[in-house]
Every structure is written in C-alpha cells, then in structure tokens.
Amino acid sequence: MSVQQKVVFYAARSTRFGEIHENPPIIRSIVRENQRLGFFPKYAGKYFLQLEAMIFQTMDRLCPDYRGGLWDMWELSNGGCYLSPTLSDSHIRMVCEGNCFEGKLSTDAAGIVVSLVAINHLAWSVPEPEHFNMLFYALRDWALDHAESQDILRAID
Numbered sequence: 001m002s003v004q005q006k007v008v009f010y011a012a013r014s015t016r017f018g019e020i021h022e023n024p025p026i027i028r029s030i031v032r033e034n035q036r037l038g039f040f041p042k043y044a045g046k047y048f049l050q051l052e053a054m055i056f057q058t059m060d061r062l063c064p065d066y067r068g069g070l071w072d073m074w075e076l077s078n079g080g081c082y083l084s085p086t087l088s089d090s091h092i093r094m095v096c097e098g099n100c101f102e103g104k105l106s107t108d109a110a111g112i113v114v115s116l117v118a119i120n121h122l123a124w125s126v127p128e129p130e131h132f133n134m135l136f137y138a139l140r141d142w143a144l145d146h147a148e149s150q151d152i153l154r155a156i157d
Helices: 033-062 107-125 130-144 149-156
Strands: 028-030 070-076 081-086 091-096 101-106
Touching: 033 081, 033 091, 033 107, 033 130, 070 107, 070 130, 081 107, 081 130, 091 107, 091 149, 101 107, 101 149, 107 130, 107 149, 130 149
Parallel strands: none
Antiparallel strands: 028 070, 070 081, 091 101
C-alpha cells in the first residue's frame, strides 16, 4: 500500500503563536502568441539574448536526441518563468554528465531542468545576480510540486 504525502511550504514571517499562513499554490499560464516577443526582455532585461541562447544551448548539450523545434513559454504566479519544447514525442532523453544523471523526462520536466540550468548559469555570469537568483528559486519552487520533481532535482544537482 502506497502512502501519498503532500509537502506544504510555509512563508517565513513573524506570526502570533498558533497562527500559520500557507503559501498559495503556484499557478502556471502559457504565454499567448502575441506576448511571446516580450517574454525574454520581461524576465531577463538587458540579458534577454544571453538567456535565450543559454536555454537553447543547454538543451542541445543535455538532450543528445534534441534536433530543434518550437517551445512553449510559461509564466508562474510566483514571478518565475520557463520554456518547454513542443516535440512529437512527449519524453526526451537527458544526460547530465556533470552529476551522472541520465533518464527520460517529459518535455515539460526537461524544459524546467534546462531553464533552471540556464538561469543559474546566467546568475553566475552577471555582476548583479539577485534577479536571476529570484527567477531560479521561483522556478525551483514550481519544480518541487511537479510530478517529476525527483528527476528534476537529480538532473540539476
């Protein structure tokens, strides 16, 4: 018999004894076609070209079977964002040589991994990384509730 567990995250803020506030669930929404052009500038500012290039380069590096294609853009209610490839196959093989992860992930989970890696890389590449750190942790919070969270975390470890 399996036991399902729900992980609940609480905001760190001062509360009265016995008063606990649960964070609202994170909601994702797809970026409409007429909003796509402003997606990268909205989230990466003057670094939008670097972030876009890093996402596609990271996908090429981590997914040896990837041959290009269209991507969905997602916004998260906690201020995060990510991209996911729209491929004919719903899963893609991912190989992260740096941490010995290899597995098949859904295109959504693969997009989360690729976006996390690219955002993290950009955070280490800019003089003021605070904004990209916020984007990373907002997306990571979304990933923690994802059906493939264990594989996502193993891939970014």
